[in-house]
Amino acid sequence: xAEAKTPRRTSYHHGNLRDTLIDxxxxxxxxxxxxxxxxREAAKRAGVSPGAPFRHFQSKTALLTAVxxxxxxxxxxxVTNALSEVDSEDPIVAFEAIGQGYxxxxxxxxxxxxxxxxxxxxxFDGSDSLRGQNEAIRRKMIDLLTQAQQQxxxxxxxDFDHLVLAARAFVYGLARMVVDGHFSQWHPSEPPSxxxxxxxxxxxxxxxxxxxxKS
Amino acid sequence: xAEAKTPRRTSYHHGNLRDTLIDxxxxxxxxxxxxxxxxREAAKRAGVSPGAPFRHFQSKTALLTAVxxxxxxxxxxxVTNALSEVDSEDPIVAFEAIGQGYxxxxxxxxxxxxxxxxxxxxxFDGSDSLRGQNEAIRRKMIDLLTQAQQQxxxxxxxDFDHLVLAARAFVYGLARMVVDGHFSQWHPSEPPSxxxxxxxxxxxxxxxxxxxxKS
DNA sequence: TCCCATTTGTAATCAGTGATTACATGCTCT
DNA sequence: AGAGCATGTAATCACTGATTACAAATGGGA
Numbered sequence: 134x135a136e137a138k139t140p141r142r143t144s145y146h147h148g149n150l151r152d153t154l155i156d157x158x159x160x161x162x163x164x165x166x167x168x169x170x171x172x173r174e175a176a177k178r179a180g181v182s183p184g185a186p187f188r189h190f191q192s193k194t195a196l197l198t199a200v201x202x203x204x205x206x207x208x209x210x211x212v213t214n215a216l217s218e219v220d221s222e223d224p225i226v227a228f229e230a231i232g233q234g235y236x237x238x239x240x241x242x243x244x245x246x247x248x249x250x251x252x253x254x255x256x257f258d259g260s261d262s263l264r265g266q267n268e269a270i271r272r273k274m275i276d277l278l279t280q281a282q283q284q285x286x287x288x289x290x291x292d293f294d295h296l297v298l299a300a301r302a303f304v305y306g307l308a309r310m311v312v313d314g315h316f317s318q319w320h321p322s323e324p325p326s327x328x329x330x331x332x333x334x335x336x337x338x339x340x341x342x343x344x345x346x347k348s
Numbered sequence: 349x350a351e352a353k354t355p356r357r358t359s360y361h362h363g364n365l366r367d368t369l370i371d372x373x374x375x376x377x378x379x380x381x382x383x384x385x386x387x388r389e390a391a392k393r394a395g396v397s398p399g400a401p402f403r404h405f406q407s408k409t410a411l412l413t414a415v416x417x418x419x420x421x422x423x424x425x426x427v428t429n430a431l432s433e434v435d436s437e438d439p440i441v442a443f444e445a446i447g448q449g450y451x452x453x454x455x456x457x458x459x460x461x462x463x464x465x466x467x468x469x470x471x472f473d474g475s476d477s478l479r480g481q482n483e484a485i486r487r488k489m490i491d492l493l494t495q496a497q498q499q500x501x502x503x504x505x506x507d508f509d510h511l512v513l514a515a516r517a518f519v520y521g522l523a524r525m526v527v528d529g530h531f532s533q534w535h536p537s538e539p540p541s542x543x544x545x546x547x548x549x550x551x552x553x554x555x556x557x558x559x560x561x562k563s
Numbered sequence: 564t565c566c567c568a569t570t571t572g573t574a575a576t577c578a579g580t581g582a583t584t585a586c587a588t589g590c591t592c593t
Numbered sequence: 594a595g596a597g598c599a600t601g602t603a604a605t606c607a608c609t610g611a612t613t614a615c616a617a618a619t620g621g622g623a
């Protein structure tokens with residue numbers, strides 16, 4: 134936290150308003166989703182006048198983009214962690230772990246995921262950080278699939294680019310279904326997180342050859 | 349169109365304000381996406397005072413839900429058409445046609461698709477029409493997959509529910525990627541619609557056995 | 564035909580929003 | 594100490610969703 138909860142300011146200047154505003158915005162996102170964020174409320178929680186935020190963020194979009202950058206960092210971290218905890222050397226196991234890490238994070242942080250994947254609340258293309266981290270994950274997927282291909286674990290006629298596209302669309306679709314509330318009518322006995330996990334495994338095992346490569 | 353473009357009213361009462369407001373809202377959606385819709389602007393275009401819409405729609409959400417219901421009808425129609433144009437009796441070919449019809453419609457009507465799949469702008473769960481049509485498409489998918497299974501076209505150990513989930517997530521993910529602008533960095537030589545089509549075919553052919561059943 | 568209740572629109576108003584401007588304050592560096 | 598810049602304030606704009614009291618139009622029953 135960049136500032137105490139009660140906005141106690143001894144001096145006229147805040148000192149760390151930019152970070153405090155981001156924290157306040159995150160708090161608002163967590164309380165009621167991205168639509169719950171207003172610049173004025175963030176300013177109020179930072180103990181500052183309604184116009185002050187615009188010294189640090191050109192627009193509400195810019196503020197939410199900063200929130201998204203922070204959220205994306207956490208997502209990247211989650212994916213990286215999931216990847217590092219894989220025992221096997223199998224690239225396809227690692228590939229599935231990326232998807233699993235991604236989905237677990239999205240399910241645990243639905244509102245942050247909403248902010249990240251929105252293209253109206255934030256300026257994704259305008260943020261090097263966002264594009265970069267997104268691209269980093271995509272590259273890691275491509276690396277692993279390339280390894281799998283070299284091991285002859287993909288069907289011979291597999292169109293590589295479209296396999297990557299399919300994988301991204303699949304994981305993205307699952308995450309958004311969870312976040313968008315499409316699981317309200319799912320079997321009550323099975324939590325969405327488990328259903329998502331099973332679907333992911335089904336996808337990976339069908340799209341690739343999960344049997345361990347012989348070396 | 350329910351009313352002439354120029355809101356010409358000879359009498360005090362509008363006569364068909366409800367439909368006119370929906371049309372105006374659709375127009376606004378088409379012009380600048382769901383965020384571009386405001387009740388006041390819709391009222392203005394209908395030639396009516398800002399408070400009038402609230403006689404017909406309890407809230408902005410209710411208005412957009414009505415828009416969504418109309419859009420969903422068109423989507424259902426598109427999927428039904430795609431299905432009826434399938435020559436083959438093959439359930440898996442028909443299954444893919446559903447996905448293809450769904451995706452084509454979403455790509456051709458991105459803003460309407462946004463309205464439909466949003467869960468903050470509209471009250472999906474509160475609309476029998478929306479839930480019903482959504483469920484109808486899902487049921488059709490299940491029917492076709494059941495036929496495929498009876499023909500022995502699915503792997504023996506295939507978990508049925510999770511296959512349906514995977515298929516829905518996949519198509520939904522592709523559609524949202526297009527709509528959310530995730531294709532901005534795709535190979536310029538290949539239009540997204542073609543990439544989506546190829547990815548869909550890859551998915552269907554991997555998840556099922558596309559070779560025609562022997563009867 | 565007349566009248567009255569219901570429906571449907573208006574006008575005024577409220578609170579909240581993103582954003583801009585002119586101005587005041589405080590910090591920092593020379 | 595003072596100049597200059599960064600940072601916050603106050604006032605204000607235009608816009609939004611929504612509510613209220615009121616007025617006009619409509620249509621059914623006497």
